[in-house]
Amino acid sequence: MATAIEKCVHCGFCLAACPTYSLLGEEMDSPRGRIYLMKNVLEERLEAQDAQPYIDRCLGCMACVPACPSGVEYGDLLVSYRGAQEESRRRPPLDALARKLVIEALPYPKRFRLAAQTGAIGRVISDALPAAFASMLNLLPEKLPPRLPLPPVLPAQGERRGVVALLPGCVQQVLAPAINYAAAQVLAANGIEVHSPPDAGCCGSILLHIGAEREAQKIARRNFTVFPRDIDAIITTAAGCGSGINDYELLFKGEPDAESATAFADRVMDFGAYLAELGLLAPAGFKSERRVAYQDACHLLHAQGIQSQPRTLLRQIPNLRLLSIADAGMCCGSAGTYNIDQPDIAAALGRRKVESILAAEPDLVASGNIGCITQLRQQLALLGNPLPVMHIAELLWRAYQGDR
Amino acid sequence: MNRAFIAALESIYPADRLLTREVELLPYESDALTAFSAVPGAVVLPVNEAEIIDTVRLCHEQAVPFVARGSGTSLSGGSLPIPDGLTIGLNRLNRIKKLDPEQRIAVVEPGVINLAITEAAQPYGLYYAPDPSSQSICTIGGNIAFNSGGAHCLKYGMTSNHVLGMKVVLADGALTQFGGESIEGVGIGPDLIGLFVGSEGLFGIALEITVRLMPQPELYRTVLAAYDDLGRAGDAVSMVVASGLLPGAMEIMDRLAIKAAEASVQAGYPDAEALLIVELEGEAPQVEAEFDQLRGIIDESGAFEVRVANDEEERTRIWKGRKGAFSAVGRLSPDYIVQDGVVPRSRLGEALVEISALKEKYQLEVANVFHAGDGNLHPLILYDGREDGALEKAEALAGEILALCIRLGGSITGEHGIGMEKRDYLPAMFSEEEIDIMQALRLAIDPKEIANRGKMFPGGEAPALAQHGMHPLERAGVISRE
Amino acid sequence: MTVSAPASVAELQALVRDSERIHAIGNGSKTALHSGLNGATHADLTKLSGIIEYQPAEYTVTVRAGTPVRELSAALREQGQYLPCDPLLPESATIGGTVAGNLSGSRRYRYGGVRDFILGAAVVDGLGRAFRVGGKVVKNSAGFDLSKFLVGSLGAYAIMTELTFKVFPDVPRFRSLAFDYERLEDALAAIYFINQNIFELDALDLKPLENSWQLLTRLAGFDETLPQRLERFSAAVMSHTSLLKIAELDDSVTLWDPLADLRGAHLVKVALSPKQVPDFDRRITAAQRRYGVGGNVAWVATENLSQVDDALQACSLTGLCLRGAVESAVIGAPVENVLASRVKQVLDPHGKLV
Numbered sequence A: 001m002a003t004a005i006e007k008c009v010h011c012g013f014c015l016a017a018c019p020t021y022s023l024l025g026e027e028m029d030s031p032r033g034r035i036y037l038m039k040n041v042l043e044e045r046l047e048a049q050d051a052q053p054y055i056d057r058c059l060g061c062m063a064c065v066p067a068c069p070s071g072v073e074y075g076d077l078l079v080s081y082r083g084a085q086e087e088s089r090r091r092p093p094l095d096a097l098a099r100k101l102v103i104e105a106l107p108y109p110k111r112f113r114l115a116a117q118t119g120a121i122g123r124v125i126s127d128a129l130p131a132a133f134a135s136m137l138n139l140l141p142e143k144l145p146p147r148l149p150l151p152p153v154l155p156a157q158g159e160r161r162g163v164v165a166l167l168p169g170c171v172q173q174v175l176a177p178a179i180n181y182a183a184a185q186v187l188a189a190n191g192i193e194v195h196s197p198p199d200a201g202c203c204g205s206i207l208l209h210i211g212a213e214r215e216a217q218k219i220a221r222r223n224f225t226v227f228p229r230d231i232d233a234i235i236t237t238a239a240g241c242g243s244g245i246n247d248y249e250l251l252f253k254g255e256p257d258a259e260s261a262t263a264f265a266d267r268v269m270d271f272g273a274y275l276a277e278l279g280l281l282a283p284a285g286f287k288s289e290r291r292v293a294y295q296d297a298c299h300l301l302h303a304q305g306i307q308s309q310p311r312t313l314l315r316q317i318p319n320l321r322l323l324s325i326a327d328a329g330m331c332c333g334s335a336g337t338y339n340i341d342q343p344d345i346a347a348a349l350g351r352r353k354v355e356s357i358l359a360a361e362p363d364l365v366a367s368g369n370i371g372c373i374t375q376l377r378q379q380l381a382l383l384g385n386p387l388p389v390m391h392i393a394e395l396l397w398r399a400y401q402g403d404r
Numbered sequence B: 001m002n003r004a005f006i007a008a009l010e011s012i013y014p015a016d017r018l019l020t021r022e023v024e025l026l027p028y029e030s031d032a033l034t035a036f037s038a039v040p041g042a043v044v045l046p047v048n049e050a051e052i053i054d055t056v057r058l059c060h061e062q063a064v065p066f067v068a069r070g071s072g073t074s075l076s077g078g079s080l081p082i083p084d085g086l087t088i089g090l091n092r093l094n095r096i097k098k099l100d101p102e103q104r105i106a107v108v109e110p111g112v113i114n115l116a117i118t119e120a121a122q123p124y125g126l127y128y129a130p131d132p133s134s135q136s137i138c139t140i141g142g143n144i145a146f147n148s149g150g151a152h153c154l155k156y157g158m159t160s161n162h163v164l165g166m167k168v169v170l171a172d173g174a175l176t177q178f179g180g181e182s183i184e185g186v187g188i189g190p191d192l193i194g195l196f197v198g199s200e201g202l203f204g205i206a207l208e209i210t211v212r213l214m215p216q217p218e219l220y221r222t223v224l225a226a227y228d229d230l231g232r233a234g235d236a237v238s239m240v241v242a243s244g245l246l247p248g249a250m251e252i253m254d255r256l257a258i259k260a261a262e263a264s265v266q267a268g269y270p271d272a273e274a275l276l277i278v279e280l281e282g283e284a285p286q287v288e289a290e291f292d293q294l295r296g297i298i299d300e301s302g303a304f305e306v307r308v309a310n311d312e313e314e315r316t317r318i319w320k321g322r323k324g325a326f327s328a329v330g331r332l333s334p335d336y337i338v339q340d341g342v343v344p345r346s347r348l349g350e351a352l353v354e355i356s357a358l359k360e361k362y363q364l365e366v367a368n369v370f371h372a373g374d375g376n377l378h379p380l381i382l383y384d385g386r387e388d389g390a391l392e393k394a395e396a397l398a399g400e401i402l403a404l405c406i407r408l409g410g411s412i413t414g415e416h417g418i419g420m421e422k423r424d425y426l427p428a429m430f431s432e433e434e435i436d437i438m439q440a441l442r443l444a445i446d447p448k449e450i451a452n453r454g455k456m457f458p459g460g461e462a463p464a465l466a467q468h469g470m471h472p473l474e475r476a477g478v479i480s481r482e
Numbered sequence C: 001m002t003v004s005a006p007a008s009v010a011e012l013q014a015l016v017r018d019s020e021r022i023h024a025i026g027n028g029s030k031t032a033l034h035s036g037l038n039g040a041t042h043a044d045l046t047k048l049s050g051i052i053e054y055q056p057a058e059y060t061v062t063v064r065a066g067t068p069v070r071e072l073s074a075a076l077r078e079q080g081q082y083l084p085c086d087p088l089l090p091e092s093a094t095i096g097g098t099v100a101g102n103l104s105g106s107r108r109y110r111y112g113g114v115r116d117f118i119l120g121a122a123v124v125d126g127l128g129r130a131f132r133v134g135g136k137v138v139k140n141s142a143g144f145d146l147s148k149f150l151v152g153s154l155g156a157y158a159i160m161t162e163l164t165f166k167v168f169p170d171v172p173r174f175r176s177l178a179f180d181y182e183r184l185e186d187a188l189a190a191i192y193f194i195n196q197n198i199f200e201l202d203a204l205d206l207k208p209l210e211n212s213w214q215l216l217t218r219l220a221g222f223d224e225t226l227p228q229r230l231e232r233f234s235a236a237v238m239s240h241t242s243l244l245k246i247a248e249l250d251d252s253v254t255l256w257d258p259l260a261d262l263r264g265a266h267l268v269k270v271a272l273s274p275k276q277v278p279d280f281d282r283r284i285t286a287a288q289r290r291y292g293v294g295g296n297v298a299w300v301a302t303e304n305l306s307q308v309d310d311a312l313q314a315c316s317l318t319g320l321c322l323r324g325a326v327e328s329a330v331i332g333a334p335v336e337n338v339l340a341s342r343v344k345q346v347l348d349p350h351g352k353l354v
């Protein structure tokens, strides 16, 4: 933690990249300011609870990391700091309740399904609930989509070019089972055999994000042994999972199973990055031109440096015109549970993002992350705009099926 | 800060734009020169001109010192707060009010980021020329205070040469305007723009600035030449100058700076003692012809490897390493001081030899990055603030470098300003009478010395150097550094 | 009128101390700047002349203020360099007068004006103090930059004795093209087109002909590239603007002397922006005029100065009268400024310098 703080030379280069600084315009809500606050808390010049609101407002979008020439590992700093502070932290009862709900429900598809269904009922009375709950309920669809189970092994079509397993994830399984379904189909169409181990589950990132380290470890461990050895990669379609798993080294530091954790992390790859590396077998594509805006998920772009790969895939789709949007690197405000913790800022960022997307006049929007997709849909709905938003896997699957 | 003053501020600012709690003030206590820090009494975040004017008038009335702050990237302590004074954060005044591509001008608020002007002008084939390495975040207001420049200022000059008009509130609250949309600037009457730009925030606050835009060159030709000797890179620069070519930029980095840049952006720089970057820009046919000439010179200059950027991506990569070099040094050393001396170009070699002797003498590492075209050196002195006396040693070395620049007939600052850091060296550059005259000028504009009090002029109460050494938690064994 | 020609800085200091009102004068090439000041002692600076230091490798030159522009230009030319701010009246002016009046010719278009090339100065102020301002190296940001302040100061704040400039290598190969337009608006539209394009002109002037407007353009560069550049440039201008005709002209010093064709008792310089040209121009159609630097400077020759004064007032513009006998050289909208008066208060509290 101290290294990251020491490495910060206070040059301010990260300020321009930070969504909260651009929105709020004050030093405390910038990466440099947050690092400085953390430093002062560690040096006991400042009370942790005074600094907390500013740390809480951090999206964890990691836009500041590639912007920093000095190599400050802001992500590591934030995770360690949040972890360290969590233990001594007292939360107001309602916040604590929301948090408990997140910890207890989100990582477990069955429980989350249940909670989500009651949530749908809850929406009716959401106005009467505290903001934290209301925003959470707003995220839920009217009706949960039906399950779309995948076979344990989906065979490759044509010549076999690879074997992978799918990391099922947590929330996404319930809210948008179509994503993993489409991903599996696209992979198969590309000559890749797709395994879906029945016991695989949540990677724990969402818990890590809110500083619940111990719970995160517990959840994560379950995945270490359930995947077959002889596969090329474990594929994730959720940006947050991919980047969170990158932090396993930190999360499991000093734990007995640290090695299994990194070994597991090394095998995980983002869906788009994997496919782009292997080379896409050109799909049928669209009958008429489709203008597509690609929305960079922070956890792909900033946390994993995945920028060109999804674009390469999209450009290979016949009749698809890839548009560029202003401030592409700015977070849409979804950022894990941010929507739940900081509804106002999340909404403001979401509105900005939607505005810059609409300025490019797309026919549809693609993204590599469920969080972004949900956020964009919600913001578009507020504007009454029916612009479709989908996962890049879903878009590809459409292209393979031939324009529908 | 007294209660009445705060109360008066409350009548100008809503609560969320008047910061007074410790947690809100601490992040403002330093700019990019962290060796100094001072906690302001309050920070205000105006969103329009009227609020700034009211604030300055209030400060003048009540004799409360203030400092304007853009993005806080000053390397000389320019936006260091005045202890218990007021910091006026201008970053929210970030609107480009007018962009007229036909006349090639833009009218901007002071908090507009340098690069944002270029981004707005790009669709019209125009750009804002001064390019400090910090251009992605520094503000026009800060650029004005220091007459900031960058790698590409050899041909078209620094900030001062690109400002055509300004609206200003002087430190005593007087409002004034000069220049306009003509490329002549003020045109008739003394050039007040030239006087205000570079005044380090001591005259008042720039409220609105008209800048000129330049057409984007049709073609860039960027050459990267590697040398096994720093002196040889310097000689190459003299050869280019002697040939009659006028490149848009000529930059040199030494081994340590190369290492830092490499660690930061993996620019793929060759392993060398010195790298020279020369960039030609302009109309394609002319640039191609100049480039042939340049290639001949570089080939003769003893470079062991020469690379030419073949596309915009390669060019960007070459520049990214150079532009991030300062902060990249943070990867090599926990602390560093950036110096900003100028020597006559023909004495660059001499200066470098002396700097390396000083390095030996002080047993400190120094990385060199410089705008070779105009003799502007940026030695970065690396030290470890956790070691007792290290900062003092680094400061002493920095002082010797400045003395060297003056001895060679140069200046103690090319673009970062005097600020807090170099104020004690001002007398080495100017006579007592000259300093007295500048001081009298300052007093004529700011009788109560409230604008950026304590900066630029020698003397006055020096703020304590920032506390370094081990974190208390580190001492207690709670945290550790790898 | 007393005229005194100090031969050293010390003599100038003494002269300032001993005079009640003092007016600096170089070669007197801009008569209007001196005419209204008969009551003051005239300090003739032509004896403070000569190049002090010229280092071609540094791109810098330091000269005494009374040095003729002609002499400086010749020395620079010998080394393949030039002063890109292109002093007006290259045959008769002194370099000090060029700075005090802020007077550049057409080639100023390429790299900038006097303010962009001055680096430092030595001066004697109204209290007789001699001191330096600015620096001697191409880059310097220490202290307040009073050297730029001197540009256009008309000797009213301090008298310059020495000046340091940045200079550039020159490529003295030129080709000049003239584009004729029916209306002023069309010619201005061509300027706007050029402004947003990649062409790097050496100069760009605009002048009225009998029934049309002529845009004078000049390219500088290597012999081998000029034909191709000229070709591309003329093709682009032809296809994007509605012109009457195009012609290549013999490039000459006279062609690019903005004052060459201007006849009249008075000559006035006005700094304006291209978009202010139409409104100003329609008020002074009786005068001879040329717009330099892409429409950013107006040169007006007239017998009827008050008409030009009225036009300037109406457009909120200020002019500087260079030729003829006048009460005050500055006409049109007043230039009084609080910041300038604070400087005056410090450098010349007794108001000696006029």
Ligand SMILES: Cc1cc2nc3c(=O)[nH]c(=O)nc-3n(C[C@H](O)[C@H](O)[C@H](O)COP(=O)(O)OP(=O)(O)OC[C@H]3O[C@@H](n4cnc5c(N)ncnc54)[C@H](O)[C@@H]3O)c2cc1C
Binding pocket: A010, A011, A012, B031, B032, B067, B068, B069, B070, B071, B072, B073, B074, B075, B077, B078, B079, B090, B110, B131, B132, B133, B134, B137, B138, B139, B140, B141, B142, B143, B144, B145, B146, B147, B148, B149, B150, B151, B200, B201, B204, B205, B206, B207, B326, B327, B415, B416, B452
């Ligand atoms: C890594 C790094 C690289 C850098 N590279 C360069 C470089 O290449 N070239 C260069 O010239 N500089 C460079 N700098 C220095 C710095 O970025 C410049 O000095 C910049 O102009 C400061 O802008 P700012 O907005 O951060 O101003 P601040 O640091 O906030 O303020 C600087 C000064 O400006 C004053 N000020 C701010 N706004 C106004 C206003 N509206 N009116 C009047 N005064 C005002 C402040 O009071 C202060 O004195 C670099 C800095 C860093 C950290």
Ligand code: SF4
Binding pocket: A007, A008, A009, A010, A011, A012, A013, A014, A015, A031, A032, A035, A067, A068, A069, A070, A071, A072, B327, B330
């Ligand atoms: S860019 Fe890096 S070093 Fe600079 S202030 Fe931000 S975190 Fe610190």
Ligand code: SF4
Binding pocket: A017, A018, A019, A020, A021, A030, A031, A034, A057, A058, A059, A060, A061, A062, A063, A064, A065, A074
């Ligand atoms: S992670 Fe995102 S929100 Fe947090 S400090 Fe970095 S850029 Fe700002």
